[in-house]
Every structure is written in C-alpha cells, then in structure tokens.
Amino acid sequence: MTRKTSKKALREAGQGYFFMSPAIFVLTLFIIGPILYAVFLAFHKVELLGGTALNFVAWENFTRILDDQRAIIALKNTAKYVLIVVPVQTFLALVLAATLNAGLKGEKFFRIVYFLPTLTSSAVLTLIFMWMYNKNGLINHALDFLGLPTYNFLGDPDIALNAIMIMNIWATAPFFMVIYLAALQDIPDSLYEAADLDGANAIQKFFYVTVPFLRPVTSFVVIMGLIGTFQLFDQSYIFSGGSGGPDNSTLTVVLLIYQYAFKTLGTMGYAAALAFALAIIILVATLLQRKLSKEESLY
Structure with missing residues (x-):
C-alpha cells in the first residue's frame, strides 16, 4: 500500500x-x-443518602448472593418461569402460525384477533387478568357455574406464579406467531408437493418439512423468549404490589434487584451485583441454546 x-x-x-x-x-x-x-x-457498597458514598468490597456482593435465601427463591421462580413459558409459547406460536397459513376461512380476521394481545400495554393486560383472577372475577364465576372448585389465584402461593405464566403465554405467543408466519411464506411449495408424492399426511408434513425448515427462526424465537422471560418484572410487580408475594411465590430476580436498589438502604451495590449475575446467566443460556441449535442443524 x-x-x-x-x-x-x-x-x-x-x-x-x-x-x-x-x-x-x-x-x-x-x-x-x-x-x-x-x-x-x-464491587462497592453504595450509600445514597447524604451524598453518594462508595466503599470498595471486592467480591463481597457476589458471595452474598449464595447466602441470600430470597435471591435463591427468586432464581428458582425465574428458572421455573423460563423453563415452562419459553417452550410453551414457542410451540403455541408455531401451531398458530401454521394454522393461519393453511388458508382457512376468515384468515385475516383471525390474524388480527390473535395479534391483539401483543398490542395491549403490559400494565393494562396485567390489571385485566387480575380482575379475571379475582375471587369474584370472571374465571371463578365460570368455574362456579360449571360446578368446579374456585381458586384464590392472587393469594395462593401454589397458583400465583402459574397465573402469571398463563397470562404471559397468552400475551407473547402472538408476537412470535407473526415471526413464524412470515417465515412460513418462504417455504417452497415443492417441498410439500414432494411430501404429498411420498404419501405424507398433514401431521407428517408439519414435523418433517415445516419444523426442520423453520429451525433458524425457532432458534431466534427461543433466544428472544429466554431474554424476555429472564427479565420478568412488571407483571410480577403489579400482581404482588411490589412485594413478590404471596410468600415470595412471584418474586423474580429483576423484582428483587428493584427492591434492593430502591427499597432497601445501602444495597444498591448488591443490586448491581445481582443484575450483573443475571446478565451472565442470560448470556450463558443464550450461548447454550445457540450451540444446541447448531448441533441439531447438522442432522
């Protein structure tokens, strides 16, 4: 040069x-x-009152996580939420997209109806479901009308997190459905024609043609689902009034970070350590998912 x-x-x-x-x-x-x-x-202990004071504590904030029972509970709740919501919402989104792509009557109408939950504000959606989950709400009235037992969805520790899961699956699956629907348009018709010649039925074409072709899209959907579910905050905050109750059953890692950062004095540094640890967990989970998806693509 x-x-x-x-x-x-x-x-x-x-x-x-x-x-x-x-x-x-x-x-x-x-x-x-x-x-x-x-x-x-x-890596510091932070005092915000009377002027910000920083005291270097090295790894103390990170080692504290291992002894913090609420942090362990929050991590378990978040892990349970991720392991259930991500697979269910991914599968539901794929099924909805495949159904709408099949050329049924009123296809455009159902696309709009299915996508409506995604357009609704998360806070508004949570308040609507809280009304439905109330002791005298719509769901309990329907269960009572059918002669089935009613539930205290908002006050029972065994049910509260499951109630949030149902709401989030219902709200997020349509967004991923649109992504799948766009990807389905790119599948060549010749693949389905070849499957017809081989005598494949609709279910076989779905699992042996559609699902393998959509593997890169599924990888993207799962990664986005992992990131979103690990960051669950607003629904849990509104459901529990910011406490993570009942009995810490809806306490998530992000909600715990908020509590330590803004509700407890002198724990801003610990909240930052929790946030950093959560970021590492999300990064590791994402890298593992990408590695697994690449291994699957070899077959």
Missing part, C-alpha cells in the same frame, strides 16, 4: 467515524456507560 493510498483510507475512515459519531455518542452515554457503571457499583 502506497503512502497516498494509506492517507486516502485514513481520510475515508475518519469521515465514516465522523458521521457515526452521534450514534456512537448516544450508545456510549445511554448503553455502554450505564453498563460499565453498574459493573463498577457491583
């Missing part, structure tokens, strides 16, 4: 970075900066 070419390349690179500088500044100020500051706080 000549000196003239080198100067031209540097000038072009400088122009590129100059035009990108507003975006780089915004990303640094509002994303990268806060992340680095949160990591910094995770």
Whole structure:
C-alpha cells in the first residue's frame, strides 16, 4: 500500500467515524456507560443518602448472593418461569402460525384477533387478568357455574406464579406467531408437493418439512423468549404490589434487584451485583441454546 493510498483510507475512515459519531455518542452515554457503571457499583457498597458514598468490597456482593435465601427463591421462580413459558409459547406460536397459513376461512380476521394481545400495554393486560383472577372475577364465576372448585389465584402461593405464566403465554405467543408466519411464506411449495408424492399426511408434513425448515427462526424465537422471560418484572410487580408475594411465590430476580436498589438502604451495590449475575446467566443460556441449535442443524 502506497503512502497516498494509506492517507486516502485514513481520510475515508475518519469521515465514516465522523458521521457515526452521534450514534456512537448516544450508545456510549445511554448503553455502554450505564453498563460499565453498574459493573463498577457491583464491587462497592453504595450509600445514597447524604451524598453518594462508595466503599470498595471486592467480591463481597457476589458471595452474598449464595447466602441470600430470597435471591435463591427468586432464581428458582425465574428458572421455573423460563423453563415452562419459553417452550410453551414457542410451540403455541408455531401451531398458530401454521394454522393461519393453511388458508382457512376468515384468515385475516383471525390474524388480527390473535395479534391483539401483543398490542395491549403490559400494565393494562396485567390489571385485566387480575380482575379475571379475582375471587369474584370472571374465571371463578365460570368455574362456579360449571360446578368446579374456585381458586384464590392472587393469594395462593401454589397458583400465583402459574397465573402469571398463563397470562404471559397468552400475551407473547402472538408476537412470535407473526415471526413464524412470515417465515412460513418462504417455504417452497415443492417441498410439500414432494411430501404429498411420498404419501405424507398433514401431521407428517408439519414435523418433517415445516419444523426442520423453520429451525433458524425457532432458534431466534427461543433466544428472544429466554431474554424476555429472564427479565420478568412488571407483571410480577403489579400482581404482588411490589412485594413478590404471596410468600415470595412471584418474586423474580429483576423484582428483587428493584427492591434492593430502591427499597432497601445501602444495597444498591448488591443490586448491581445481582443484575450483573443475571446478565451472565442470560448470556450463558443464550450461548447454550445457540450451540444446541447448531448441533441439531447438522442432522
């Protein structure tokens, strides 16, 4: 490379970075900066009253997580939520998309109806379900009318988290359904024609043609589902009034982080450590899912 070419390349690179500088500044100020500051706080004890005081405690905030019973409960609740919601919402989204792609009557109408929950505000949706789950709510009235036992959905520790799961599956599956529906349009008709010639029925075509072809999309849907479910906060907060009750049954990791950061004095650094640990868990879960999906694609 000549000196003239080198100067031209540097000038072009400088122009590129100059035009990108507003975006780089915004990303640094509002994303990268806060992340680095949160990591910094995770290694300190933070006192916010009377002026911010920082005391370096090294790994103390992280070792404290292992002895914190509420943190362990929150992690168990979050893990249960993730392990149930992600597979169910993924499968439901795929089934709904395949059904709507089959050319049924009123297909456009049902697409709109199925997608409506995604357009509803999360807070409003939670309040509607709380009304439905109430002792005198719609669901208990329906159960009583059918002669079935009624439940205290909001006050029973064995049911409360399951009630949130049902609501979230109902609300998030339509969003992933749209992604699957777009992907289904790209499947060549020749694959289904070949399956017809081989004598495959509708179920066999679904599992041996549709599902394998949609594997990359499924990987994306699962990753997005993992990230979203690990970050469950607003529904749990509204359901329990911010306490994570009844009996910590709806306490999630993000809700616990909020409680330690803004409800308890002197634990902002510990909350940052919890947030950093959650980010690592999400990263590991995402990498494992990607590795498994790549291994599956070899077959």
